[in-house]
Amino acid sequence: MTDRVRASGSIRGRLLIQLLSGAGILALILFFVVQNFTKQLAEENQDNILRASVTSILDVAAVQNGQITIDIPYSAFSMLGNVSDDRVFYKITQNNIFLTGYDSLPDAKPAKSLSQPRVSTANYLGEEVRLVTSTRLLSNAGVPVLISVTIAQTRNGQKQTLAFISRRVSMLGFGFFAIAAILTVYSAQSTVRPLQQLAVSVSRRGPQDLRPVAAPIPREMVPLVDALNKFMGRLKKSLGQSEEFIAEAAHRVRTPLATVRTQAEVALHRVEQDENRVALREMIRAIDESSRAAGQLLDHAMVTFRTDYLEVQKLDLREMVFDLVENMRPVADLKDIVLNLENSSPLSIMGDSILIQNAVRNLIDNAIKYSPVESLVKLRFLQGPRKIGLIIQDEGIGFPKEDRSDLTKRFVRGSNVGGRIGSGLGLTIVDDVVGAHGGSLSIENNAKGNGACVTLCFPSS
Ligand SMILES: Nc1ncnc2c1ncn2[C@@H]1O[C@H](COP(=O)(O)OP(=O)(O)O)[C@@H](O)[C@H]1O
Numbered sequence: 001m002t003d004r005v006r007a008s009g010s011i012r013g014r015l016l017i018q019l020l021s022g023a024g025i026l027a028l029i030l031f032f033v034v035q036n037f038t039k040q041l042a043e044e045n046q047d048n049i050l051r052a053s054v055t056s057i058l059d060v061a062a063v064q065n066g067q068i069t070i071d072i073p074y075s076a077f078s079m080l081g082n083v084s085d086d087r088v089f090y091k092i093t094q095n096n097i098f099l100t101g102y103d104s105l106p107d108a109k110p111a112k113s114l115s116q117p118r119v120s121t122a123n124y125l126g127e128e129v130r131l132v133t134s135t136r137l138l139s140n141a142g143v144p145v146l147i148s149v150t151i152a153q154t155r156n157g158q159k160q161t162l163a164f165i166s167r168r169v170s171m172l173g174f175g176f177f178a179i180a181a182i183l184t185v186y187s188a189q190s191t192v193r194p195l196q197q198l199a200v201s202v203s204r205r206g207p208q209d210l211r212p213v214a215a216p217i218p219r220e221m222v223p224l225v226d227a228l229n230k231f232m233g234r235l236k237k238s239l240g241q242s243e244e245f246i247a248e249a250a251h252r253v254r255t256p257l258a259t260v261r262t263q264a265e266v267a268l269h270r271v272e273q274d275e276n277r278v279a280l281r282e283m284i285r286a287i288d289e290s291s292r293a294a295g296q297l298l299d300h301a302m303v304t305f306r307t308d309y310l311e312v313q314k315l316d317l318r319e320m321v322f323d324l325v326e327n328m329r330p331v332a333d334l335k336d337i338v339l340n341l342e343n344s345s346p347l348s349i350m351g352d353s354i355l356i357q358n359a360v361r362n363l364i365d366n367a368i369k370y371s372p373v374e375s376l377v378k379l380r381f382l383q384g385p386r387k388i389g390l391i392i393q394d395e396g397i398g399f400p401k402e403d404r405s406d407l408t409k410r411f412v413r414g415s416n417v418g419g420r421i422g423s424g425l426g427l428t429i430v431d432d433v434v435g436a437h438g439g440s441l442s443i444e445n446n447a448k449g450n451g452a453c454v455t456l457c458f459p460s461s
Pocket residue numbers: 362366367370394396397398399400407412413414415416417421422423424425426427428451452
């Protein structure tokens with residue numbers, strides 16, 4: 001009955017993707033910022049020590065007895081050793097002439113500003129080194145002497161430290177992401193929870209429950225629930241009107257027809273001329289036909305209407321059939337047909353009593369209508385593991401051989417009907433009722449002898 005609702009994406013999914021990608025980007029930014037920062041710190045640290053080392057060597061350069069002396073202080077290199085186990089190279093030149101250290105060691109590249117000391121990075125003996133060069137101008141007996149000191153240090157220790165910090169920071173980033181993910185899942189869940197609660201509370205309602213939603217809801221959902229409440233209000237009103245209309249229409253059609261029929265019967269007794277009697281009989285037949293057709297049309301409308309809004313309750317099928325049989329006995333008596341109802345224990349099913357009564361009444365009505373006078377209509381119950389059924393067998397003309405499944409279609413009557421009055425809606429009604437209850441209808445002829453055998457099944461409660 002219900003059309004499948006088209007789902008396009010999910011709010012929770014969207015929230016999860018957006019918040020998780022946000023958290024992922026933040027975690028990456030955190031990782032790069034912290035890594036960059038520590039790298040800068042480590043470089044600055046090494047540069048400062050190299051500068052201090054160069055300065056401490058230059059500070060001890062002096063002119064003694066016309067000779068330049070540089071007594072390299074122990075601390076100049078020991079402070080570098082404190083940082084890591086990296087290799088240290090140095091070179092001292094006097095007026096660009098090599099004095100001591102590693103001759104091939106390049107000077108630090110000149111900086112843009114002339115500030116001392118200069119710092120740069122180079123490749124030396126196959127390793128990356130940080131170089132610091134500084135100069136000092138001395139005077140030897142009035143002759144200017146330029147002393148230049150370069151100290152270089154490899155950066156392996158620094159790289160190791162950075163790799164270690166990177167690992168730590170990536171763990172930190174991952175931890176940050178994991179916590180964000182947990183919070184994200186939680187917040188996505190709690191965002192959609194009111195929606196789920198609303199869906200559950202609405203779907204749990206019975207089909208007749210069209211009360212407005214009263215439970216408190218988040219402000220953002222107010223327009224939706226407001227629209228839903230208004231819609232249910234309108235639906236309730238129009239459902240009430242439809243039900244009233246069908247009942248009223250049935251009454252208005254049947255009552256005048258019944259009056260006309262009574263009048264025609266009375267007239268039939270009064271008139272004497274044969275042709276008038278024939279005409280009146282024709283009239284009564286036509287009235288019967290239209291009254292039946294109108295009745296079944298309205299029944300069909302009512303059944304169609306109610307199958308959408310089933311009022312399901314626990315019913316005793318045995319009791320219901322018993323009452324119906326008692327009700328219809330007078331009609332059967334007109335044709336001297338015996339309605340034989342098998343005895344049974346109570347048979348409980350879940351269903352809409354008005355609809356099921358209507359279906360069974362139509363089947364008994366058919367059995368009487370398509371049976372000859374002085375015959376037997378047998379009604380038996382069937383009790384399966386998960387279903388309860390009613391079998392109605394008559395001794396009548398039986399179903400026609402041609403396509404039986406068509407007989408449940410609207411206004412379709414069999415080729416066997418002869419002059420019997422009917423609208424072709426009886427089995428349609430039965431089929432609709434069975435469909436709405438998840439039951440089954442089988443239309444057969446009796447295996448032995450004449451007559452139809454109709455089986456109606458409903459799921460047991
Ligand atoms: N008990 C029966 N025995 C024989 N034929 C039947 C029986 N019940 C129904 N039918 C066939 O099925 C057709 C459809 O039944 P139904 O929908 O009740 O319409 P109708 O108004 O003709 O009774 C009937 O026209 C008739 O041909």
